[in-house]
Amino acid sequence: MDKAKTFRPKTILLWQKVADDPEAQRIIELFPSADVRVIKQQINPTLPKMSLSQALLAGKRTLMIGATSSFVGNFDGWLGSNIRCCPYYKLVPVSNGCPYYCTYCYLAFVYRKYSPFIKNNINYDTMFRQIRKTMANSHGKISFNMGEMLDSLALDHITGLTKILIPFFSGFSNGFLMLLTKSSNVDNLLAVESNSNTIVSWSLNAQQIIRQYELGTADLD
Numbered sequence: 465m466d467k468a469k470t471f472r473p474k475t476i477l478l479w480q481k482v483a484d485d486p487e488a489q490r491i492i493e494l495f496p497s498a499d500v501r502v503i504k505q506q507i508n509p510t511l512p513k514m515s516l517s518q519a520l521l522a523g524k525r526t527l528m529i530g531a532t533s534s535f536v537g538n539f540d541g542w543l544g545s546n547i548r549c550c551p552y553y554k555l556v557p558v559s560n561g562c563p564y565y566c567t568y569c570y571l572a573f574v575y576r577k578y579s580p581f582i583k584n585n586i587n588y589d590t591m592f593r594q595i596r597k598t599m600a601n602s603h604g605k606i607s608f609n610m611g612e613m614l615d616s617l618a619l620d621h622i623t624g625l626t627k628i629l630i631p632f633f634s635g636f637s638n639g640f641l642m643l644l645t646k647s648s649n650v651d652n653l654l655a656v657e658s659n660s661n662t663i664v665s666w667s668l669n670a671q672q673i674i675r676q677y678e679l680g681t682a683d684l685d
């Protein structure tokens with residue numbers, strides 16, 4: 465069963481520079497029982513001491529509301545001298561992972577020690593500006609992959625990102641939004657008008673594998 469909508473952060477780390485932002489306040493109001501801590505720095509915020517396994521679990525129950533100066537990153541496709549994927553731009557309004565517990569998730573193991581939290585970057589004006597600039601400087605069709613540092617839909621009922629990004633991308637002829645997900649959290653997706661500039665890609669496994677290794681994600685059905 466998809467646990468996305470049961471996500472309730474126990475702790476919200478609120479970066480002081482966005483503390484008065486209406487978007488930050490809107491998210492905080494969704495979780496009245498969360499312990500909201502204002503933090504001075506986003507990198508290595510002061511956190512209680514914990515073991516790696518505690519950090520792994522805490523990271524799934526802690527939401528940081530912050531900002532970034534780098535929403536868009538370039539992946540040139542090269543994975544080694546003789547391995548090449550299709551190049552794309554990664555789009556990172558949310559990072560460090562998601563509320564699911566896939567046992568193989570590299571994000572959990574990379575970030576748990578130094579960044580045991582899911583981070584939502586809410587300075588979306590910067591995001592739109594960077595997407596526009598990237599498209600203006602590119603030739604041909606380009607894709608923005610919003611599934612590299614997160615599950616694209618797992619927190620969409622909280623962030624509402626599909627409701628703003630899908631209409632935004634409809635205005636371009638050469639830019640595509642790629643959503644990669646294991647989630648059935650599709651209410652927003654169904655509510656927006658469809659267009660040919662968004663590609664939704666579900667990662668599907670056999671039900672036994674989902675049950676054993678992709679804990680909390682949507683059932684195959």
Ligand code: SF4
Binds near residue numbers: 564565613646
């Ligand atoms: S859905 Fe993706 S980001 Fe979330 S736990 Fe699984 S592998 Fe990690």
